[in-house]
Amino acid sequence: MVEEADFKAHGYDVSSEQAEALNDHYHDPKNRWALKEYNARGIGRNPDNYGQVDMYLLVNNNGEIENVGYEFNGCPTISFSASIFTEDIKGISLKEAFDMTKASYAEVEAKDNCEECTTMILVAFLAAYENYHNRQKSVEEDFTLKIIETNLQFTQQTCG
Secondary structure, three states, rough: OOOHHHHHHHHOOOHHHHHHHHHHHHOOOOOOOOOOOOEEEEEEOOOOOOEEEEEEEOOOOEEEEEEEEEEEEOOOHHHHHHHHHHHOOOEEEEEHHHHHHHHHHHHEEEEEEEHHHHHHHHHHHHHHHHHHHHHHHHOOOOOOOOOOOOOOOOOOOOOO
């Protein structure tokens, strides 16, 4: 288990409660499954390292994210980060989750593989958001695929 002091030694200012929550997501990822019942599915893919996140949303009649799940192919950072992200969006409106995701996406500058993994999660949600709206317009599609833009040349995974 990583302690508060370990995070601080690496430059992260976290409380002991935050350290405990981070450890929980790392050792017991939440929402790590494909939903059987969903009305939106988005895929975020990295063409450079074949990483992929499939995100499933169940949006209720009030426009709130009732349930969310994900599957992934890639490093453990994806599972840890997607666990936190999906817990953050569960129970809020789809529009609020979209706005939050767009703001986060604008802040991410993929300088390393770990940030590309985080970007895949955000892009998978944006694809699911688009898929949801397409389905509302009776567009027949199983999922929406979005490819992340990468600035890095292919390298071995350095995170996870």
